[in-house]
Amino acid sequence: MTIKLPHAASVAKNPTQEEMRAWTLEYMPRIIETEFGNLSYKAEMTARLAKSTFFVDDDEAFKPAMTRAEFDDWSAKQDAYIADKDMILIEGYIGPDPSFRTASRLYMEKTTANIPAMMQQLFFPKDDEWEPEFTVIYTPGLMAPGKSDDRLIAVDHKNYVTRVFGSDYFGEAKMGGLRMWNHFVFEKGGLALHSGLKTFPDVDGEEKVALILGLSGTGKTTTTFRQQLGSLPVQDDFVALFPGGKVYSSENGCFAKTFGLDEDDEPTIYGGTTRPDAWLENTHTEDDGSVDFFDDSYTRNGRSTFPLANIRHRDPNNLPPVNFLLLLNRNENIIPAVAKLKREQAAAYFMLGETKGTSAGGASEAGKSLRVPGTNPFFFTNDAVQGNRLLELLETMPDLEVYLMSTGRVGGEDDDDRSKKVKIRHSSAIVQGIAEGSITWEEDPDFGYYVATDVPGFDDPELLQPRRLYESQGRSDEYEAIVTQLQSERKAFLRTFPGLDQSVIDAV
Numbered sequence: 001m002t003i004k005l006p007h008a009a010s011v012a013k014n015p016t017q018e019e020m021r022a023w024t025l026e027y028m029p030r031i032i033e034t035e036f037g038n039l040s041y042k043a044e045m046t047a048r049l050a051k052s053t054f055f056v057d058d059d060e061a062f063k064p065a066m067t068r069a070e071f072d073d074w075s076a077k078q079d080a081y082i083a084d085k086d087m088i089l090i091e092g093y094i095g096p097d098p099s100f101r102t103a104s105r106l107y108m109e110k111t112t113a114n115i116p117a118m119m120q121q122l123f124f125p126k127d128d129e130w131e132p133e134f135t136v137i138y139t140p141g142l143m144a145p146g147k148s149d150d151r152l153i154a155v156d157h158k159n160y161v162t163r164v165f166g167s168d169y170f171g172e173a174k175m176g177g178l179r180m181w182n183h184f185v186f187e188k189g190g191l192a193l194h195s196g197l198k199t200f201p202d203v204d205g206e207e208k209v210a211l212i213l214g215l216s217g218t219g220k221t222t223t224t225f226r227q228q229l230g231s232l233p234v235q236d237d238f239v240a241l242f243p244g245g246k247v248y249s250s251e252n253g254c255f256a257k258t259f260g261l262d263e264d265d266e267p268t269i270y271g272g273t274t275r276p277d278a279w280l281e282n283t284h285t286e287d288d289g290s291v292d293f294f295d296d297s298y299t300r301n302g303r304s305t306f307p308l309a310n311i312r313h314r315d316p317n318n319l320p321p322v323n324f325l326l327l328l329n330r331n332e333n334i335i336p337a338v339a340k341l342k343r344e345q346a347a348a349y350f351m352l353g354e355t356k357g358t359s360a361g362g363a364s365e366a367g368k369s370l371r372v373p374g375t376n377p378f379f380f381t382n383d384a385v386q387g388n389r390l391l392e393l394l395e396t397m398p399d400l401e402v403y404l405m406s407t408g409r410v411g412g413e414d415d416d417d418r419s420k421k422v423k424i425r426h427s428s429a430i431v432q433g434i435a436e437g438s439i440t441w442e443e444d445p446d447f448g449y450y451v452a453t454d455v456p457g458f459d460d461p462e463l464l465q466p467r468r469l470y471e472s473q474g475r476s477d478e479y480e481a482i483v484t485q486l487q488s489e490r491k492a493f494l495r496t497f498p499g500l501d502q503s504v505i506d507a508v
Helices: 017-027 068-082 114-122 170-187 220-225 267-273 343-352 384-395 424-436 466-472 476-494 502-506
Strands: 010-013 031-033 039-041 053-056 086-094 102-109 134-139 152-156 161-165 191-200 208-213 232-235 238-242 246-249 253-257 279-281 303-307 324-329 338-341 354-356 369-371 401-406 440-443 450-454
Touching: 017 031, 017 039, 017 114, 068 134, 068 152, 068 161, 086 114, 086 170, 102 114, 102 170, 114 170, 114 253, 114 279, 114 303, 134 170, 152 170, 161 170, 170 191, 170 238, 170 253, 170 303, 170 384, 191 220, 191 384, 208 220, 208 424, 220 232, 220 253, 220 267, 220 324, 220 424, 253 267, 267 303, 324 343, 324 354, 324 424, 338 343, 343 384, 343 401, 343 476, 343 502, 384 502, 401 424, 466 476, 476 502
Parallel strands: 010 086, 039 279, 053 152, 102 134, 134 161, 208 324, 324 401
Antiparallel strands: 031 039, 086 102, 152 161, 191 208, 191 232, 191 238, 238 246, 253 303, 279 303, 338 401, 338 450, 354 369, 440 450
């Protein structure tokens, strides 16, 4: 069903980047042209508004839910608001492959032109076959009194429409489409994964594919774009996985975190972000246009968008089946830099989604230990459904290798001088070792997965086997206590999902 767009005073349909840049400079007071020639916006919102997001569902199968009647009331208010506004309409596809792509559009107030400009960089271009399937209607100027933060994101999966009220954060436009895509992919028999995607040219001429799953801020984009063995990124955020390991990408651009962005550690992302056609949001920018990627006085959730065409990448069409699935977490105790999971453990650690929260999830999550099933905070219903779907898909991929990777610390938090950081170069050596099959493994006696005894180019065995660090520091009792705690907490957590396959719970 195609939804008719609300009437507006005027509609600029698929304007150019240059036109939207001009409107941004004209209408938006917190815009600064940077030293790189691109535009930087300081948004009022610094993260997505999880507590303000509701799914339209009278039966409350989706969580959290709002009734159809309430959604219709809010829709009428938004339509009335738009009636005398100037709007921008951006049209394109989520995904490039004609066999699986979703025609999508963003309908946005002209006074916040940076958001449609950023969205245009992520959409694949429309063609003559384009007919709208997903619609995001977005009004930053219209608040939602009575809702959390007086803002609202209302998601209607029946008609694939998302309505956004009051936020000026680009992520609500991006996730407005991808949140609906989660549901759409599941209905088609697949599973949408919050995942980067990269390929490796094999020495025997067989291309290999890796998925890198992680909550925002765990290093997903960095791991995806860091090169090993001639690897090329395909995209950095959401992919659709189908039986047999068939995978489809979703975005034609990159939405990258900019806090801590270093030209030496992340040259690809740095190069894409510092071009004149990139867009910056909540990245610290002085009045004179100078950018400080290490200043977090406003937020650590600074972002940039840029087209994948601006960097070396692998064409997203005709991808071979997936070979590797890497589950990223950001922990601070006894999780090794890498662990190879047995088949029965893969769905369990996917469901655990253990990590340290970052500013991407808002102030309520930053710095806290979290468990987010599938590392996907945008799933639409009981997360047992996605755990069971992954089990089904794994049965069709007998050769898939699954790994757990920590991008955090071992032995304690940042301010604990006994702890050690898993650095970007460590993670890069691990990814290369996985791709070329050069890591040696032994079974961990406590958790049953395999830990590495040797990784070429990796200089610290205590990051590979955290028990060694704790033993060397006389902290063996602390290590054993954490083992017992994790084993108990993990089973208890997995039992909270009604209907989750018992084999997933038993695996931990």
